[in-house]
Amino acid sequence: MKLSCFAMAVGFASFLIVTSTLGFTPPRSFVTSSSSSSPSHQFRSRKTYDTCAIRSSPCMMAADSDLTDCLVIGGGISGSTLAHNLNRAGVDVVLAEARDYLGGNVKSHNDDGFVWEEGPNSFATQPSIVRIAHELGIDDQLVFADESLPPWVNHNGMLHPLPKGQGGKGPKGQIELVFGPNGVLNFALRGQLLSWPGKIRAGIGAFLGHVPPPEGKEETIREWVTRILGEEVFLRCIDPFVSGVYAGNPETLSMKAALPKIARIEEYSYSIDWNKFGAIFYGGLKRQVELTKERKADPPEPQWVDFEYGNPGSFRNGLSTLPNAISKELGSKVRLQWKVTEVDKSDDGVYTVSFDTPDGAKSVRARTVVCTAPAHALRDVFTAVMPESTILLDKVRKEIDRIGVYYPPVCAVTVAYPKSSFKDVELPNGFGNLQNLPGFGSLNPRTEGVRTLGTLWSSSLFPGRCPPNYNLLLNYIGGSRDVGIADLSEEEIVAEVDKGCRQVLLKDDAPKPKLVGLKLWPTAIPQYELGHLDIIQQLQDAEKKTPGLWICGNYRSGVAFPDCVTFGYEQAKTVKEFLGAKTTSTDAAAYEKQQVFTT
Secondary structure, eight states, rough: OHHHHHHHHHHHHHHHHHHHHHHHHHHHOOHHHHHOSSOOOOOOOOGGGOOGGGGGGGGOOOTTTTTTEEEEEEOOOOHHHHHHHHTTTOOOOEEEEEESSTTTTEEEETTTTTTEEEEOOOOEEEHHHHHHHHTOOOGEEEEEEEEEEEEEEEEEEEEEEEEOOOOOOOOHHHHHHSSTTTTTHHHHHHHHSSSSHHHHHIIIIIIOOOOOTTTTTTBBBBHHHHHHHHHHHHHIIIIHHHHHHSSSTTTTTTTHHHSSSHHHHHHHHHTSSTTOOOOOHHHHHHHHHHHHHHHHSSSOOTTOOOOOTOOEEEEEEEEEEEHHHHHHGGGGGGGTEEEEEEOOOEETOEEEEEEETTTTEEEEEEEEEEEOOOGOOOTTTTTTGGGGHHHHHHHHEEETEESSSSOOOOOEEEEEEEEEBBBOOGGGGGGGEEOOOOOOOOEEOOOOSSSEEEEEOOOSSSSSSSOTTTTEEEEEETTOOOOOGGGHHHHHHHHHHHHHHHHHHTTOOOOOOEEEEEESSSSOOOOOTTTHHHHHHHHHHHHTTTTEEEEHHHHOSSSSSSHHHHHHHHHHHHHHHHHHHHHHHHHHHHHHHHHHHHO
């Protein structure tokens, strides 16, 4: 009985960590999929996002026709959703983007019967996404994956499913998650991904306790997971997910910065009086109970489409549907191919921002400025108004041999093969034949010798992604542990991807892949490495001395798609409150001056 308890504990603990990271979809990464990894933004009460509560009053609107209330620099998901919320709240806003489209690394294509993405492939569904889709009138285009489809891990020549329910709601879903054919108990007792010594080691940390965290030391992801659950869980379960979320190195990524929600599970564990050794199983249960109560207390609006928290989602024609709708909504307020060059501030507190544009040098005067552009694009831009902003590019971290916030190269390669090319094998736990790709995708631990980080089974996730006789695969390759990918030719990259697919999914005689799309991102995903939280704290301290200017982006608010959308709601509220306070102060000063004059 004790062995069963250990097995179930490790299964559940591994599930908590993996599903909290379950973003192996660089979907959430590139904008840049599960929980995501936001250090400072979580989905809060819908009341926080109530745009009615932040509607502009007439007195706030600019009397100077050449002056805008807010300039948003950067039209990725963070910047475009922020501009949407400001505009919806009645704030006069201008959105400037260096590229010729909105969306940043989110770019969808629909060609020759294939729907494919250049960057993120999906999002982990959260209320913030469903809400903005409803506001933009595109919620009828939302599509969601089959909730029972699991992610698979490639290990020792086999594909192993990670625990997943069968799509049941409420208590039924919880029972399925534990006792179902692909539930936690089956994963722990019969699953072959972990050896019995690995299961027992993880079970001790999950069910009995573990060594406390070191004092005065910032732990890497590898150090944290190994300390609590052991090396095997890290290598076979967590390392491949980290590769998927960040395309990063878990030996340099900070646990508290990159995966704060998971790190807090340990804090929950120690907050239980009788749990003296911090067994993480009980902290996970406590957090799950709290989360359930929070969601019941703040249910989705009845007019929203039905959804399940965390379930992979997209739009019928791809993720670009969202930024395209925002672009249409904002119209002339969007300035494309405007590259920011310099920001100045006058004595009256107004910012003047200069741009290089197709029509020559242009400038915008604004009461407030929010920059969501990537850190690597900001060299010398804010030096005049916030000298401390150079920390994003120049901060030296000797312990990891890094200068500034690092963005490694990642290549997204979409290929298609005939269904008959896939191995004719039955997958475990009743999922059927591999040729039907019954899952979310496959992950490759670095120990398996497959260069591709992970492969999303796009045609199985959402309808209409390819012709019925094909399977469509989105592969991510590169990252901070494989920067050489940026030096390869397109043919060499496709050859590496094809090699990985043959190692894991295809028959020996499978034909060459049909290349649907390939996009190399030289600077793809910001790395939340050791020392990252110090960089962000220094940036926040600098902002306090520069009112009306915020330097944000997914290096600060989280790399997940939902984090970026949630940021748009939160930051809109912050900007509106600042403008309201400034207007009140200005009106009061004008009134006082008038009283002095009349007397």
